[in-house]
Amino acid sequence: MAVAVTIFVIALVAIASERVDRTKVALAGAALVVVTQTIDQEHAIEAVDFNTIGLLAGMMLMVKLTETTGVYTYLAIRAGQISRGRSLAVTASLALTTAVLSAFLDNLTTVLLMVPITFLLADALDVDPIPLVIIEIIASNIGGTATLIGDPPNIIIAGATGLSFSEFIVNLAPIAALAFIVVTPLLYLAYRPRLRVAPDARERVMELDAERSIEDRDELKRTVPILVGTIVLFFVHKAVGLEPATVALAGATVMLLVTRQSLEKALAGIEWPTLFFFIGLFVMVGALEETGAIAEVANALGDLTGGNRSAELLGITWLSALGSGVVDNIPFTATMIPVVEQLQGAGGDDAYWWALAMGACFGGNATIIAAAANVAASGMAARAGQPISFVTFLKAGLPATALSMVLATGYLVVRYL
Numbered sequence: 001m002a003v004a005v006t007i008f009v010i011a012l013v014a015i016a017s018e019r020v021d022r023t024k025v026a027l028a029g030a031a032l033v034v035v036t037q038t039i040d041q042e043h044a045i046e047a048v049d050f051n052t053i054g055l056l057a058g059m060m061l062m063v064k065l066t067e068t069t070g071v072y073t074y075l076a077i078r079a080g081q082i083s084r085g086r087s088l089a090v091t092a093s094l095a096l097t098t099a100v101l102s103a104f105l106d107n108l109t110t111v112l113l114m115v116p117i118t119f120l121l122a123d124a125l126d127v128d129p130i131p132l133v134i135i136e137i138i139a140s141n142i143g144g145t146a147t148l149i150g151d152p153p154n155i156i157i158a159g160a161t162g163l164s165f166s167e168f169i170v171n172l173a174p175i176a177a178l179a180f181i182v183v184t185p186l187l188y189l190a191y192r193p194r195l196r197v198a199p200d201a202r203e204r205v206m207e208l209d210a211e212r213s214i215e216d217r218d219e220l221k222r223t224v225p226i227l228v229g230t231i232v233l234f235f236v237h238k239a240v241g242l243e244p245a246t247v248a249l250a251g252a253t254v255m256l257l258v259t260r261q262s263l264e265k266a267l268a269g270i271e272w273p274t275l276f277f278f279i280g281l282f283v284m285v286g287a288l289e290e291t292g293a294i295a296e297v298a299n300a301l302g303d304l305t306g307g308n309r310s311a312e313l314l315g316i317t318w319l320s321a322l323g324s325g326v327v328d329n330i331p332f333t334a335t336m337i338p339v340v341e342q343l344q345g346a347g348g349d350d351a352y353w354w355a356l357a358m359g360a361c362f363g364g365n366a367t368i369i370a371a372a373a374n375v376a377a378s379g380m381a382a383r384a385g386q387p388i389s390f391v392t393f394l395k396a397g398l399p400a401t402a403l404s405m406v407l408a409t410g411y412l413v414v415r416y417l
Contacts, residue, residue, distance in 0.1 A: 001291040003038045008284050012326070015369065016390045022369075023273040026280025033287035047286020048279055049330060051245040052108070052152070052372050056278070057270055058248025059112040062227050064269025065255050067116060069220040073213035076120035077205065085125060085202030087195040088188065091135060094118060095184045098136045099143030103176070105234050106244060107144035107151055107373040111136060113231075115380045124208070126201040130388060131191035133381055137393075138365050138400045139184060140373045145361035146176035149238065152372065153324075153333035153360035157353050160337045165238075171354045175411040179362065179404045186403070187396060222258045226251055274379030281369065285331040294335040297323065302343055310417050312343050313355045317412060320359025321405050325366025325398075333360045351416040358412075362404040368393040 011029035015022045034044050066072070083089035094114065101110040114136055122129035144151030148158045148168040157163065188195070214220060230251030233240075237247050256266060288294050301319050305311035316336070323332040336356055344352040364371030368378050368390050374397075378388045 001293050001296070003036055004033060004284075004287040004291045005293050007032050007036075007038070008288060008327070011284060012369075018389055018391075021273075022390075023277040023280070026277045026284065028280075030280040030283035033284055039283070039287040039290045043290055044283045044286060047289070047331075048282045051243050052330070053275055053278060054243075054245025055108060055248045056112070056275060056372075056376060058245065058250075058252040059109055060270045061252035061266055062223075062230065062248070062255055063112055063116060065252075065259050065261060065266055066220075066223045066227050067269075068216060068261065069223060070213045070215035071220060071224055072116045073120050074210050076117045076124060077208050077210040077213060079117065080121050080124055080205040081208070081210070085197050085205045087125075087127070087192070087197050090121065090125065090197075091132065091188050091191075091195060092184075094121075094132055095135050095139040095180075099139040099176075099180050102140040102143035102373075103146040103150045103173075105231065106149055107140035107371070108376055109231075109234060109244070109248070110143075111140050111373045111377040112380070114140075115377050119381075119384050119386075124201075124205050125197045127197060128194045129384075130381065130386055130392070131187075131194050133377055134388065134393060134396050135184065135187050135191070137374050137377050138187065138397065139180060141361060141364040141371055142176055142180045142183065142404065144373075145179070145358065146173040151361045151364065152330045153364075154357055156330070156333045156337070157357055160341075161350075161353055163350065163353060167350070168357075171350075172357060175358060175408055178411070179407050182407060183400050183403055187400065190396070219260065222260075223255050226255045226258070271376070271379040271383055273382075274376060277375060277379070278372070281328060281375075282331070285327050288327065289331060289335055294323070294327070294332065295339070299339060301339065305343075309349075313351055313412055313416060314409060316340060316343070316352060316355040317359040317408055318405065320356050321363030321366065321401060324360045324363030325370045325401065328369060329360040329364045329371050336360075351412075354416070355412060358408040359405070362401055362408060365397045365404065366394075366401040367397060370397070 007029050011025050014020050014025045033039050034041060079093060083093055098110055098114050115133055118132050118136060119129050122132055148154050148165045154168060230247060233247050237244055301315045305315050320336060340352050340356050368374050368388060381388050
């Protein structure tokens with residue numbers, strides 16, 4: 001356990017320092033926990049969430065293949081024109097679209113679709129894209145909190161409990177909506193100086209002919225319907241018994257079969273550093289789970305609360321937010337499941353699950369490695385030549401998480417205590 005914790009803490013510090021590429025750090029940490037036998041090879045492989053890896057790879061392929069048609073440029077220009085180039089309207093429309101899509105699609109897929117459009121729109125308006133991307137990341141995690149399929153922690157909780165889609169909406173959508181309404185305007189105010197649109201840039205956008213941005217109409221007809229069909233299938237993937245990774249990889253495969261683009265160029269569009277960062281991170285966190293480090297922290301919660309229901313609910317929420325911010329909300333939620341089952345007792349009090357969901361989902365905004373959507377968006381930004389540093393995201397993510405958690409605490413007290 002000491003080895004696993006030491007390696008993870010050193011890796012986290014190295015990632016935050018940004019002196020070494022985060023993917024190199026994650027892979028080195030993963031190699032160390034395996035070589036030192038802190039986790040054996042079989043369990044290291046099992047620790048990797050291939051559903052996340054497959055979803056990322058499939059969506060990256062489809063985004064790359066459709067990008068050459070000019071459809072994202074078209075959407076970016078139209079978004080700028082509809083908002084009339086006003087920074088408040090642009091920010092509000094991007095944030096709201098991201099939050100809604102994250103609730104009914106999933107936040108990881110949503111950021112993979114929204115980030116390319118955001119960069120193109122920011123370029124057209126001549127503003128810094130990073131504030132918009134950070135606002136979208138935070139909106140995606142807040143919006144994903146609202147439904148069963150919106151954020152991986154909720155999917156994990158639903159799988160362990162059998163709670164329904166409607167139960168998630170009834171219990172979590174109100175606090176997700178409140179957090180979005182409160183947090184997003186404050187983020188805009190904080191970034192407003194960097195989002196000012198010059199009058200001449202606004203005029204240029206209004207004069208652009210969006211139709212001319214479509215570069216290959218034949219390729220558009222071949223690929224975009226597949227992308228749309230894949231997105232539609234995401235909405236019903238549970239009903240048809242398919243995992244998100246299966247849907248994304250199937251869509252990418254069909255698109256590769258119909259496109260005229262070369263396979264080599266398509267595969268080059270995958271954010272390989274992001275995928276390998278995830279693999280390294282999953283293995284390091286798997287070592288923390290395997291050695292019982294995470295379970296020790298979680299079980300300590302039960303001892304501290306002494307069986308008091310109010311203390312347990314609030315403790316679960318805040319511990320989940322803290323843990324998710326440090327080790328990623330997917331594995332932390334999985335580790336907390338048996339702890340919550342033990343704390344809630346024979347009565348089966350569902351409030352415990354809503355406390356876990358709020359903490360894990362909102363905690364996903366704390367750091368750039370706290371949620372899959374954060375890492376994916378950060379990787380795309382780096383590939384576009386505009387990397388989001390650990391500290392840059394922390395300055396926005398940590399206050400957003402703290403404010404969301406304060407709202408979640410009030411919501412818990414009013415509704416469940």
